[in-house]
Amino acid sequence: MPGVFITFEGGEGSGKTTIAALIKEALDKEGYQVTLTREPGGVEIAEKIRDIIHNVQYTNMDRKTEALLYAASRRQHLVEKVIPALDRGEIVICDRFVDSSMVYQGIARGIGMKEVYEMNLFATENILPKRTIFFDIKPEDGLERVYANKDREVNRLDLEKIDFHKNVYQGYLSICDMFPERIVKIDASQNIEGVFQQVLERIRDVI
Structure with a gap:
């Protein structure tokens, strides 16, 4: 595809x-x-799935159901929005993709990184980004921001205990080691301008 997927x-x-x-x-x-x-989201069907996944009332959702819903949402979003934009030669910037499922469901939920990865390769037909930016911030600091921002959507995952978020963070560090040619880490604890400049520089490397 002529576009660049980030x-x-x-x-x-x-x-x-x-x-x-x-x-x-x-x-x-x-x-x-x-x-x-x-x-999850980006197109109508995927947004409907997002509403289910993030609904704070569904605390009894099975972990494999959750993983499958993410994969289904991803598939619809990919074929309806991402691939057409890449075919047009555009830069596509996507807030979360397969790596999120690998750490949230694969590691933090305990399904297994390999199992979740293979499930998502089936859903995406092996399409992966050219560049992934990992926003590196300790989970305690990130959650402090969440609760300080009254305008931000608080979803079902925000309500998990701190150990869950620590597992997510460690999972991301593992993913960075697994795919060093694709994933770059950015210090997300600094001010917005500093983070912005770092990210822009890393994106310029691939566009």
Whole structure:
């Protein structure tokens, strides 16, 4: 595909969603065609699945059901939005992708990283990003941001105990070691301008 697929990853409150919007604005001004999207969601069907996954009432959701819902949402989003944009030669910036499932469901939920990875390769037909930015921030600091931001959506995953989020963080560090040619770490604990400049530099390496 002629376009460039870039994904942002990180724990809750890492700031990736804010930075994604700033990156799109900057690249738009430079004349690039940029599609900014998110997972789960991005298209109508996937957004409906997002509503189910994130609903704070569904605390009894089975962990494999959760993993399968993420994969189903990802499949629909990919074929309906991401692939067409890449075929048009656009830069696609996606807030979360397969790596999120590997750490949240594979590690933190205990399903197994390999099992979740293979499930998602089936859903995506082996499509992976050219560059993934990991927003590195300790889970305690990220959650502090979440609860300080009254306008942010608080979802079912935000309500998990701190050990869950620590497992997610360690999972991301493992993923970074597994895919060093694709994933780069950014210090997300610094101010917005500092994070923005680091991310923009890393994106310029691949566009």
